Amino acid sequence: MATYDPFRDLDRLASSLFDTRRGPRRMPMDLYRDGDHYVLTADLPGIDPGSVDVDVDGQLLTIRAERTLSTGDGVTWITREREAASFLRQLNLGQGVDTDRISASYTNGVLSVTIPVSEKAKPRKIQVTSHAGDAVIEAHESSEEPRLVEQ
Missing domain, CATH: 2.60.40.790 (Immunoglobulin-like)
Structure with missing residues (x-):
């Protein structure tokens, strides 16, 4: 059995009247x-x-x-x-x-x-070739520095 709180119904009424979250x-x-x-x-x-x-x-x-x-037809609510x-x-x-x-x-x-x-937004590696010699520069779409790779 719940104890009687005379302000509970008043609080509920005030909340329903002044509730700004109607949407x-x-x-x-x-x-x-x-x-x-x-x-x-x-x-x-x-x-x-x-x-x-x-x-x-x-x-x-x-x-x-x-x-x-x-x-609930015919139901008497105690609390809702x-x-x-x-x-x-x-x-x-x-x-x-x-x-x-x-x-x-x-x-x-x-x-x-x-x-x-999306596939376009995924990180990917881009290979950059150089025409000067046989060196290939690899670039990444990250904060890493490009590195030179000898072939």
Whole structure:
């Protein structure tokens, strides 16, 4: 049995009246790079997988989700703290990702989006040849200094 708190209902009423977050809620998210792809994970507990929508428009990734709660006909609520809500998150992907191969999965309330790095954005070695003698200069797209290699 919970103890009675006369201010709890007043606090809940004030929160509902003055809550400025009436629009879509932001979802907590992690983003990291793992080799040749980025991984985005977002918490969406209590969300029906059918309501999750992930789309890409140009370089803008948009994640939308909707949490609906059943009203329960003939039910007398004792307390109801969970709210129906819509969630929205938008990210600008930049130019270094392959938007055609983005994939997403939803398991146990966590949305995982895999964003591959484009072939153009991956580090690569560029070989530079010299016409003076038989020397070949190798250059790398990194902070390393070019080195001279004799053939």
